[in-house]
Amino acid sequence: MIIKPKIRGFICTTTHPTGCEKNVLDQIAKTKANGEIKNGPKKVLVIGSSSGYGLSSRIAAAFGSGAATIGVFFEKPATEKKPGTAGWYNAAAFDKAAHEAGLYAKSINGDAFSNEARDKVIELIKEDLGEIDLVVYSLASPVRKMPESGEVIRSVLKPIGEPYRSTAIDTNRDVIIDAEIEPATQEEVDQTVTVMGGQDWELWMSALSEAGVLAEGARTVAYSYIGSDITWPIYWHGALGKAKEDLDRASQAINSELAKQGGGANVAVLKSVVTQASSAIPVMPLYLSMVFKVMREKGLHEGCMDQIYRMFAERLYNDNNPAELVDDSNRLRLDDWELREDVQQACRDLWPQITDANLFAETDYQLYKDEFLKLFGFGVDGVDYEAEVDPQVEFDVITL
Ligand SMILES: NC(=O)c1ccc[n+]([C@@H]2O[C@H](COP(=O)([O-])OP(=O)(O)OC[C@H]3O[C@@H](n4cnc5c(N)ncnc54)[C@H](O)[C@@H]3O)[C@@H](O)[C@H]2O)c1
Numbered sequence: 001m002i003i004k005p006k007i008r009g010f011i012c013t014t015t016h017p018t019g020c021e022k023n024v025l026d027q028i029a030k031t032k033a034n035g036e037i038k039n040g041p042k043k044v045l046v047i048g049s050s051s052g053y054g055l056s057s058r059i060a061a062a063f064g065s066g067a068a069t070i071g072v073f074f075e076k077p078a079t080e081k082k083p084g085t086a087g088w089y090n091a092a093a094f095d096k097a098a099h100e101a102g103l104y105a106k107s108i109n110g111d112a113f114s115n116e117a118r119d120k121v122i123e124l125i126k127e128d129l130g131e132i133d134l135v136v137y138s139l140a141s142p143v144r145k146m147p148e149s150g151e152v153i154r155s156v157l158k159p160i161g162e163p164y165r166s167t168a169i170d171t172n173r174d175v176i177i178d179a180e181i182e183p184a185t186q187e188e189v190d191q192t193v194t195v196m197g198g199q200d201w202e203l204w205m206s207a208l209s210e211a212g213v214l215a216e217g218a219r220t221v222a223y224s225y226i227g228s229d230i231t232w233p234i235y236w237h238g239a240l241g242k243a244k245e246d247l248d249r250a251s252q253a254i255n256s257e258l259a260k261q262g263g264g265a266n267v268a269v270l271k272s273v274v275t276q277a278s279s280a281i282p283v284m285p286l287y288l289s290m291v292f293k294v295m296r297e298k299g300l301h302e303g304c305m306d307q308i309y310r311m312f313a314e315r316l317y318n319d320n321n322p323a324e325l326v327d328d329s330n331r332l333r334l335d336d337w338e339l340r341e342d343v344q345q346a347c348r349d350l351w352p353q354i355t356d357a358n359l360f361a362e363t364d365y366q367l368y369k370d371e372f373l374k375l376f377g378f379g380v381d382g383v384d385y386e387a388e389v390d391p392q393v394e395f396d397v398i399t400l
Pocket of ligand 1: 047048050052053072073112113138140141224225269272273274275277278
């Protein structure tokens with residue numbers, strides 16, 4: 001089969017197995033080139049490990065620190081008619097590369113919000129690893145099926161209080177539009193907190209702790225975004241921001257438990273990057289196109305792998321100056337470069353000037369589009385897209 005991209009709204013409905021594999025191999029090569037993470041983790045669970053920041057976390061742990069990894073994700077293999085999801089191919093590529101490198105790697109494909117997933121992970125840790133010393137929580141999901149009632153709760157990407165009006169990019173037509181998003185109701189805010197807040201992370205950590213599979217000194221980290229006044233109305237001050245505030249609450253609760261055993265919990269605030277999750281957020285494509293250009297010109301541009309390697313090497317496993325490595329809410333800040341005043345001011349200055357005519361010239365919108373396609377395995381250097389490719393990629397995965 002020859003596979004070409006088919007974009008619908010903010011997703012691409014086709015994927016390229018070879019391109020996805022190459023993306024993973026490129027991230028592994030980058031990690032190896034960066035060198036070993038000193039005193040890094042050795043037995044790691046990554047929840048949400050098949051794409052974006054979770055995939056980079058698994059790669060950093062395995063190839064930067066020689067860690068055994070268990071990955072949990074929710075992906076689809078190919079069917080007769082359709083290629084698999086990008087995360088499926090990414091996970092398969094990671095599995096192959098880890099095993100070739102002699103590293104332990106096992107994967108669970110199923111709903112991480114379910115008790116069944118927690119039980120399976122605990123069983124696997126007991127059988128194979130005994131205990132784990134790091135848990136990375138990197139889920140991004142628009143829905144959560146509640147583990148006890150089975151009720152399906154949905155999150156929203158909306159402001160709170162008043163409508164949000166802004167220019168944005170219509171990514172299907174590559175033109176600037178005026179976007180208006182109605183505010184979330186209180187019920188929608190609450191539901192967003194239920195889906196993307198800290199409760200599920202707490203359930204994971206207490207289940208692991210009760211099962212006795214957390215090593216002494218075990219750490220956990222969950223990912224957040226804050227941004228600046230430019231995106232606050234839709235993000236930090238919006239429904240998703242409330243969920244991320246709840247992640248901070250959960251972090252403190254988990255931290256006080258883990259600290260008893262010499263470990264700890266942190267939220268890591270990461271920079272904005274192109275992932276399937278972020279491309280769904282209104283206005284993000286325009287902001288990303290601007291901030292990429294500004295940061296690139298200042299030599300500050302980073303992708304998922306750069307951010308996560310920096311988080312492991314310079315924050316989480318840097319024992320030199322622990323107190324200076326967190327903000328006053330005990331968060332690891334990797335958004336320090338993005339939030340530099342000169343970077344944000346350049347974006348504020350640029351924003352009102354962008355029109356259909358100068359979108360490509362004045363911003364990195366082309367780079368945004370390239371990165372978006374790359375998420376699905378397209379436009380990756382060194383891949384022959386005219387060659388036949390078999391979409392059926394199998395690997396040893398535990399399916400729930
Ligand atoms: N993308 C950004 O710009 C950005 C910036 C800062 C923080 N973050 C945060 O990083 C975290 C990860 O986001 P991302 O952008 O890497 O997302 P992503 O869409 O690339 O990855 C999400 C992962 O979650 C998994 N997943 C989703 N629902 C699941 C379920 N029910 N069960 C099991 N696995 C499931 C997917 O399989 C995938 O592995 C989120 O908390 C997000 O808010 C993202």
